[in-house]
Structure formats: structure tokens, C-alpha cells
Amino acid sequence: MSVSLRDPITLGTLTLRNRLYRAPVLEGAGSAPNPAAVYARHFVPNIEAGLALVIQGNTIVNLEGRTSPGMSVIGDRERMLALKPLTDAVHRAGGRIITQLGHGGSFSLESWHRDYVAVRTSPPFAPSPLPLWIRSLHRGGVHVMSTREVEELVRRFGIVAAWAREAGYDGVQLAGSNAKLLHQFLSPVHNRRKDRYGGDATARTTLLREIREAIAREAGADYPVLLKYTAVEGTPVRQRRGITLEDGVLTARIAEQVGFAALTPVHADVVPNTSICRGQFPRGALRRKGIKHRLLSATGRRTRNLTLAAGLWLSTRRTPFEPVWNRAIFGAVKQAVNIPVFAVGGIRTAQEANAILADGQADMIGIGRPFYAEPDLARRLLNESDPNHDREAACKSCNQCLIPQMLGMPGVCYSPTVKLSLRHRDAKTGTAAA
Numbered sequence: 001m002s003v004s005l006r007d008p009i010t011l012g013t014l015t016l017r018n019r020l021y022r023a024p025v026l027e028g029a030g031s032a033p034n035p036a037a038v039y040a041r042h043f044v045p046n047i048e049a050g051l052a053l054v055i056q057g058n059t060i061v062n063l064e065g066r067t068s069p070g071m072s073v074i075g076d077r078e079r080m081l082a083l084k085p086l087t088d089a090v091h092r093a094g095g096r097i098i099t100q101l102g103h104g105g106s107f108s109l110e111s112w113h114r115d116y117v118a119v120r121t122s123p124p125f126a127p128s129p130l131p132l133w134i135r136s137l138h139r140g141g142v143h144v145m146s147t148r149e150v151e152e153l154v155r156r157f158g159i160v161a162a163w164a165r166e167a168g169y170d171g172v173q174l175a176g177s178n179a180k181l182l183h184q185f186l187s188p189v190h191n192r193r194k195d196r197y198g199g200d201a202t203a204r205t206t207l208l209r210e211i212r213e214a215i216a217r218e219a220g221a222d223y224p225v226l227l228k229y230t231a232v233e234g235t236p237v238r239q240r241r242g243i244t245l246e247d248g249v250l251t252a253r254i255a256e257q258v259g260f261a262a263l264t265p266v267h268a269d270v271v272p273n274t275s276i277c278r279g280q281f282p283r284g285a286l287r288r289k290g291i292k293h294r295l296l297s298a299t300g301r302r303t304r305n306l307t308l309a310a311g312l313w314l315s316t317r318r319t320p321f322e323p324v325w326n327r328a329i330f331g332a333v334k335q336a337v338n339i340p341v342f343a344v345g346g347i348r349t350a351q352e353a354n355a356i357l358a359d360g361q362a363d364m365i366g367i368g369r370p371f372y373a374e375p376d377l378a379r380r381l382l383n384e385s386d387p388n389h390d391r392e393a394a395c396k397s398c399n400q401c402l403i404p405q406m407l408g409m410p411g412v413c414y415s416p417t418v419k420l421s422l423r424h425r426d427a428k429t430g431t432a433a434a
């Protein structure tokens, strides 16, 4: 039987009303006095428009380890429980919410952002010493985690997941992509450890396996744990082999065996750049006075800004936007496992979404950046009678949202062209802008 966007699905103990989810993109709630209200302003309109599931952007399990000041740090139980009004609001609106748990590892703010370098208690965590060509991106090196420290981190994920359950989250997703710490442990470039957390592709999944077990112990075996992970890793240095699709499929099989409820396999480079989201070089944002100034005050030097801009420019050239660019990856993983597979990356139309589902290439459809500009996007994608049903999302993947989110600014659309085009469209079709 052919599956469509409107069909419900069950992930372990969790039932979702349809197949559309908001992929994790930062909301900029950070350390706001009332982060629940900031998140709710983003998510509740999405859910009211019919979206089944929100995956909240990366939330950090330690006091250090953010990659953006806009990320929430869940260093203690109180901070997590402060998000209960958010989960209640999402549930009241008829949807479900899962939070991502992660850590930035060697690319945490403590590695590059002046304010965080100044107050850090130690250099940022890494699985192994950084390869020479990555070292130049860092201020003051990394701290290679001892086996004991990795074990402590495993326990920490378990405890934080238990708090997430208490706060009403319907599950957690491990943030294992975007060159963050869990990705770094999967990567043969970053992880050259000699203990049980390093070795071949199977050994490099040890951290994920142990975290899964710790969450079952602390939060309950029935608590849904999802995984977003780098299944194919790009590296700009040709001689270094990153994670291959074969490794990515192996990780999926292991994840299924140890009880993950669903998988989001993606392509990402070995360093943070636009490979995770593709699209254009964010020239407009880099030229804006306010953003330029904030970036300079964060990096401390014009040359660092230039290096960052050059890295982003190169990655937009190496990994250009293609509609549904992760298709071969999620399609291969779907063939290998029986748990639900989530698609994400450049999905912009209802037709693309329904074709992925109908062809059996994935079970859920994730959309990220387009929700910034169109909070009510789900309404038209899910309803064939909507006058804008067949139109593609207004987001043109210009990535102007990328630099502001690195700096902790609000997670919104920064493109004046997109805003104009939406106004024009709504005037033409007689629909109100959200």
C-alpha cells in the first residue's frame, strides 16, 4: 500500500499523526530567561498548522560544549524542567516534541568564540588529537578525552534524557552529525583512539551504543531514542578517508539492534560548514553591518572572519544544493533496517515528500530552514485543496540564517527577498501570511 504524508506512523511507543516533522534548526533560545516561551513561539504555530513532530535543535548535555550561544545548555535538572510549559503547549496543540541531545566536541564555542575561550574551564573535548589541517581552525588545541571522561559523558546523556522525559519530551534524538562530538567519534578522521571507543567502524559506534543503554537505564527502556548521524562524511583532504556509506549502513544496523527507535542518516563534512544544509554562500548576511560586527567581536580578528568565509564559500562549491540530496543515503539505510528512517535535506515540495514515501525510500519527511520563513508550511503541504499546495517552499537555501545562528541571534529567516516573495504570493492567492 502506498504511503503518503498524511498517514500516521508509530515509532516504538510514540504515535505521530502524519509523516511530516520539523528538522532540528536552532531557535536561538540559548540562555534566555524564559527559553520555553521562545521555543513555543516557533513550534506551536508549526503544530497548529498540522505538523506531527518537532525535533528541537541541539541541546547540550554539559555546561560547556555549545556550538552556538543560541543553543540551550541543560547543565542541571532545573533548566530542563523549565521547558515543561513548552512540551505542554506542543501537546495541547496536538503535536509531539523530541529534543536533540548533543555536545559540540572539538568545534564547541570554547574553541573559537572569544567570550567562551576566555572563561572556559578546559580546552574543548575531542576523541583524539586534531589532524594538523584541522588544528589551524582552533584556538589553543583540544582536550583528548580519557576513557573515564567518555564513560562520564555516557552517564550524563542517560541522566539528561531522564530529565527530558520528566519535562514532557516525547523522546530524544542524539545529535550525531554536523561534525559534533558524536559524529567525531564515528569518524575515522577524528577518532583514532586505542580504547574501546575507537578502532574499526563497529568499534567507533561504541559511544552511541553505550549512550543508548544509559538512556534505557535512566529514562526507561520504552523511552524513544532517535539518532541523527553522519552516514557519509566528506573530507576536503583527498588522502583522508571519512565515513563511507558502507560504514553508515553498518551503524544503522547496529543502532537498530541496540534499540534506537528511528534513524536520520545524512551527509556531512568532517568540519562544520554548509555540507549539512547545502545552498548558497551567505554573502548578504556577511555584508550586513550588525552581523559583521558581531562576528568580528566573536572571532577577535578580521583574518579569522576571512578564513571562516573562505571555508563556507569552498563548502558551497564542493557540496552544492540538489533537491533531496540525501536520497541515496536514506534510501540505502531504509533497505538495511526495519525501524523508521527519517529523510531530510533539500525537500521543498509536497510532490518530493510524497514520492519519497510512496517509493519506500524513507518513513518520515523532515524539513528544516523553510519553517523559519513559513511557520504554517505544514498546512499547505498536507492539504491538497490549499491554493499553494503545489508550490515549493519559499526558502531558497540562501543560508543567511547560518551566520546569525552561529552567533546566538534569533532563528528566523534573514532573507528580504523571501519575505517579499511570500507577501506577493499571499496577496495573489488571497491567503494570509503567517
Ligand SMILES: Cc1cc2nc3c(=O)[nH]c(=O)nc-3n(C[C@H](O)[C@H](O)[C@H](O)COP(=O)(O)O)c2cc1C
Pocket (backbone or CB within 6 Å): 023, 024, 025, 026, 056, 057, 058, 100, 175, 177, 178, 228, 266, 276, 277, 344, 345, 346, 347, 366, 367, 368, 369, 370, 401, 402, 405
Ligand atoms: C541554521 C541551521 C541550524 C541547524 N541546527 C541543527 C541542529 O541543531 N541539529 C541538527 O542535527 N541539524 C541542524 N541543522 C541541519 C538541519 O537539521 C537539516 O539537516 C538541514 O538544514 C537540511 O535540511 P533543509 O534543507 O530542510 O534545511 C541546522 C541547519 C541550519 C541551516
